[in-house]
Amino acid sequence: MNSLERVRLSLGTAIKIGLSEGRLDVPPTTAFFMTFHEGKCTANCAFCPQARESTSKSDRLSRIAWPDFPLSEVMNQKQRLRTFQRACLQCLNYPNVDDDAVEIVRQIRQVYDGAISVCIHPVAKASMENMREAGATDIGIALDACTAGLFDKVKGRKRKTRYSWESHMKSLNAALDVFGRGHVTTHLIIGLGETEAEAAKMVLQLYSMDIRVGLFAFTSVEGTSLENEPPPSLSSYRRLQAIRYLASNRLISEDDLRFNPDGRVHLSGSISGIRESLSSGEPFMTSGCPGCNRPYYNERPRGPMYNYPRPLTKEEIQEAIEETKLL
Ligand code: SF4
DSSP states (O other): OOTTTEEEEOHHHHHHTTSSOOOOSSOOSEEEEEEOOSSOOSSOOTTOTTSTTOOSOTTEETTEEOOEEEHHHHHTTHHHHTTSSEEEEEOOOOTTHHHHHHHHHHHHHHHOOSEEEEEOSOOOHHHHHHHHHHTOOEEEOOOBSSSHHHHHHHTSGGGTOSOOHHHHHHHHHHHHHHHOTTSEEEEEEETSSOOHHHHHHHHHHHHHTTOEEEEEEOOOOTTSTTTTOOOOOHHHHHHHHHHHHHHHTTOOOGGGEEEOTTSOEEEOSOHHHHHHHHTTSGGGBOOSSTTOOOTTSSSOTTSOOSSBSSOOOHHHHHHHHHHHTOO
16 A cells, blocks of 8 residues: 555544544644554654554554545545644654655645644655645654653664664754744653653753754553553643743743752742743643644543643643642
8 A cells, every 4th residue: 555545644633524423522723644654663662552563553643543544535624624723744754754744745735724744753854845845834853752861762772773862853953944943843751761850951951942842741552662651740740841831931941940859840930920920721731833732642531631632721720730839
C-alpha cells in the first residue's frame, strides 16, 4: 500500500469531520493527521506505541485511537476541516517520510487556509523548506525528554536509534531559520524520570531560544517498554505548567526559580503576583502550538485532568492553583 493513499486521523478528528461515529466530550480544535505506514516506526521511543519494538496496536498514539482513511476521502471533508483552528501532521519515521509529509501538507493546504503544523523528527533543512513551501506554517520537533541523559535512555542511543540530543537541538535551531521564531515547538514529557529542577530549567532555556513547549504528562500505554510506569504527580505537573506559562509570557527567568533539597521547584516573587498570573486558568490548559488542545491525550475524561482541553471553570482554576502548592 502506497503510504500516500491513506492517512490516519485522531478518533476525535475523524468524528468531528463525520468519518467516524462517536460522542465528543470536548472536540479537538486542531485536526490531527498522522502519516500512514504499513508496519512500525523505525525509531524506538520507550513510551510510544508506534515504536519499533512496541507490541501495542498500530493505530495508537499515546492512549488515543487513530483510524486510517483514504486521503482523498479526508480531503473531501473541506467544509468540516475549515472549522478547525489548526491542522497538525504527526510523522512516523520511515524512508522518504519527509516527501510524504510535503505531499500531505500540499493537499491539506488546497482545502484548508488555517495554520498547519508538521510534527516530525530531525530532517534535512531542505525538507523543512519544502514543507514550508507546500504550506506548513509551524514545525514541531519533539525532544520529549528534559535532559540529554534521559533522551538517550528513552529514545536515543540506549534505544538503539540514531536519534541524539545534539541532532535534535541542531534541528530545532535549523527549524528556527526556516519557520521563524514563534513557529517552532517541541514536546516535553513530564514523568520520564527528570527532576522538577531539570524540567523547569529546560522549559526556560527553550523559551529563551523562542521555542514553544508542548507539555505532556507521561501516559503508560500497553505494549510499550514503559507500560508499567506511573503518571507524574499532579501537583508536580501543575507547578511545571505554571512555570511553562510564566516563561512563555516572559514573566519569569531562571533567577526566579528556587529549589527544595528534593528538587521541588518554587518561585521567588510576590504571592499575589503569581496568583494573579495563574488566575485565568490558561496555564493549566493544553500547551504547544496555538489552537492545539489534544483532548484526553494524557488522561481519561473522568480525570485527573493534566492538560485541560477547554477553558477551566472557576472551581477548577482554584483547585489547579492549590494543586501547584506554589502559593
Ligand atoms: S503542539 Fe500540537 S499542533 Fe503543535 S506539533 Fe505538537 S501536537 Fe502538533
